[in-house]
Amino acid sequence: MQTRPNSDINLLWGALILEELARLGVKHVCMAPGSRSTPLTLAAAAQDKLERHLHFDERGLGFMALGLAKASNSPVAIVTTSGTAVANLYPAIVEAWLTQVPLIVLSGDRPPELIGCGANQAIVQPAIFADYAKQVNLPTPDLAIAPNTLLTTIDEVVSNQTQPVHFNCMYREPLYPSELETLSQLVKTSLSGYVTPISDWLNHAFPYTDYGQASSSNLPTEDTMMRFVHGKGVIVVGTLSPKDNPQQIIELGQKLGWPIVVDAQSQLRQHPSVIGHIDQLMLNPKAAKFVEQADRVLVFGGRFISKRLISFIVEQQWHSYWQVLPTQQRLDPNHQSKRIWLASVSAMCSAQWPRSSSANWALSLVEMNQNIEALLTQHIDQSSFGEPQVVRQIAKVQTSKHQWFIGNSLPVRLYDMYSPITCETPAIYTNRGASGIDGLIATASGMALASKQPSTLLIGDISSLHDLNSLAITKQINSPFVIVILNNDGGNIFNLLPVPNEAVRDEYYRLSHGLEFGYAAAMFGLPYNQVDCLTSFNEAYVDAMAFAGTSVIEVNVSPNQASDQIKLIAQWVKQH
Numbered sequence: 001m002q003t004r005p006n007s008d009i010n011l012l013w014g015a016l017i018l019e020e021l022a023r024l025g026v027k028h029v030c031m032a033p034g035s036r037s038t039p040l041t042l043a044a045a046a047q048d049k050l051e052r053h054l055h056f057d058e059r060g061l062g063f064m065a066l067g068l069a070k071a072s073n074s075p076v077a078i079v080t081t082s083g084t085a086v087a088n089l090y091p092a093i094v095e096a097w098l099t100q101v102p103l104i105v106l107s108g109d110r111p112p113e114l115i116g117c118g119a120n121q122a123i124v125q126p127a128i129f130a131d132y133a134k135q136v137n138l139p140t141p142d143l144a145i146a147p148n149t150l151l152t153t154i155d156e157v158v159s160n161q162t163q164p165v166h167f168n169c170m171y172r173e174p175l176y177p178s179e180l181e182t183l184s185q186l187v188k189t190s191l192s193g194y195v196t197p198i199s200d201w202l203n204h205a206f207p208y209t210d211y212g213q214a215s216s217s218n219l220p221t222e223d224t225m226m227r228f229v230h231g232k233g234v235i236v237v238g239t240l241s242p243k244d245n246p247q248q249i250i251e252l253g254q255k256l257g258w259p260i261v262v263d264a265q266s267q268l269r270q271h272p273s274v275i276g277h278i279d280q281l282m283l284n285p286k287a288a289k290f291v292e293q294a295d296r297v298l299v300f301g302g303r304f305i306s307k308r309l310i311s312f313i314v315e316q317q318w319h320s321y322w323q324v325l326p327t328q329q330r331l332d333p334n335h336q337s338k339r340i341w342l343a344s345v346s347a348m349c350s351a352q353w354p355r356s357s358s359a360n361w362a363l364s365l366v367e368m369n370q371n372i373e374a375l376l377t378q379h380i381d382q383s384s385f386g387e388p389q390v391v392r393q394i395a396k397v398q399t400s401k402h403q404w405f406i407g408n409s410l411p412v413r414l415y416d417m418y419s420p421i422t423c424e425t426p427a428i429y430t431n432r433g434a435s436g437i438d439g440l441i442a443t444a445s446g447m448a449l450a451s452k453q454p455s456t457l458l459i460g461d462i463s464s465l466h467d468l469n470s471l472a473i474t475k476q477i478n479s480p481f482v483i484v485i486l487n488n489d490g491g492n493i494f495n496l497l498p499v500p501n502e503a504v505r506d507e508y509y510r511l512s513h514g515l516e517f518g519y520a521a522a523m524f525g526l527p528y529n530q531v532d533c534l535t536s537f538n539e540a541y542v543d544a545m546a547f548a549g550t551s552v553i554e555v556n557v558s559p560n561q562a563s564d565q566i567k568l569i570a571q572w573v574k575q576h
Contacts, residue, residue: 010171017106036081063431066103078105128166233258251349258298296319313334372573405456455479
């Protein structure tokens with residue numbers, strides 16, 4: 001029988017959970033206000049190992065946590081109250097599951113006797129995220145359940161987890177203790193006998209159960225590599241994180257003598273030693289025919305943006321197809337036969353690779369890639385102001401100390417198609433698991449908060465409207481964070497799709513809104529500039545990068561500017 005108020009044992013369990021998560025590598029906790037999650041909220045408020053972030057909207061909160069986790073390379077905890085509050089995390093959880101980001105949801109919930117009986121704010125929360133999070137349904141805190149049971153449950157689920165986990169935490173009232181106590185204070189009260197089984201754990205700083213670092217690396221033998229490189233090969237780099245150290249792939253490509261073609265999310269798109277313009281090169285019949293000589297491919301990662309690059313990989317008759325992935329997953333919607341190596345980029349690139357028997361077979365691709373760059377300089381940089389020009393201009397001023405979050409729909413495609421060749425390679429972040437336009441401001445804010453480096457978010461107008469209240473999160477950022485909104489008055493990515501007629505396109509797809517973002521910036525107290533030429537954009541961007549906080553730059557362009565320019569450039573590339 002309980003001899004202490006529920007509020008005390010509730011708070012102790014909350015403190016144990018957050019303490020163990022901190023020992024397991026969690027550095028940030030994101031919280032939204034609510035009553036049923038009080039034991040978790042008060043436990044977070046009373047301890048100093050986690051950096052706390054608050055936001056009133058759970059949907060934005062989840063995406064902020066996603067950005068924090070990506071940029072900090074560590075799991076992030078999220079605390080919400082019961083009911084639809086936890087349901088609002090769903091989009092971020094889906095994205096995190098698909099892109100292998102470890103978010104840990106701690107949702108306050110009603111006890112079993114208050115579910116299904118008309119109690120306020122009570123919904124069925126177990127399994128609310130379906131297959132997109134590993135679920136753990138904790139019992140209501142009780143002195144009859146030993147604290148080491150709670151700790152081993154947390155350790156087993158969170159250790160080495162690379163995808164979301166949902167701890168559903170049911171609490172009985174009363175929820176509010178008479179005073180706020182830390183974990184060390186709580187265990188010195190009459191609860192001291194209850195925590196006796198974990199007394200050793202209380203006196204050190206390590207997890208209760210140490211599972212160590214899981215290792216699943218398997219590498220090809222020297223003989224296997226020798227056979228694989230005996231031919232004309234190409235290295236293809238898909239989505240990688242900055243923490244994957246993809247620069248090592250450059251050294252591997254030079255050692256093998258094979259060309260490296262890259263996706264926008266590879267962290268190498270602007271590198272001078274890769275074939276960054278592969279999407280445009282595949283438009284040119286001569287270049288496409290030349291690349292088709294390749295008979296073996298080494299793919300790092302997956303999730304490509306360019307449909308032309310995807311078609312090339314699918315349509316080639318590969319003698320050998322290898323793919324390198326950090327964990328076992330199926331990242332091939334075309335279901336091709338291949339050999340998958342579960343290894344880090346570093347481990348695979350550090351293997352004892354022999355030089356290819358057909359080294360430097362594709363040197364002509366370098367010249368072709370440079371010719372595309374010259375063509376883009378002429379037809380974008382020296383042409384009319386528009387979205388492609390802004391994308392290339394931002395890319396040119398980024399350095400290795402900058403990070404860039406690129407929004408979905410048109411912005412990331414423009415970067416993939418037209419990003420310039422530069423000497424600098426900024427850290428690139430995207431949400432391309434489910435490729436939604438929701439939560440982009442919040443995710444980029446989390447990225448900026450985690451790294452505290454100069455950051456840029458490039459986002460479309462519809463995406464901005466979709467996540468407008470996440471501008472409140474940006475007030476927490478104290479480093480340069482520039483939000484560049486490409487306002488073409490609607491979803492103009494649909495200009496590129498074969499919609500039956502223009503009337504249908506305008507009424508049902510593009511959804512012109514006629515809105516501007518100046519008043520929205522003012523509402524949240526953010527510096528704002530509206531630009532419609534390259535000179536004014538450059539001036540506004542330099543000023544924004546010199547400001548220690550968030551700035552908004554709205555780029556106004558006509559609805560058809562980008563789509564018309566894309567079609568025109570495609571014609572030039574085909575004829576070049």
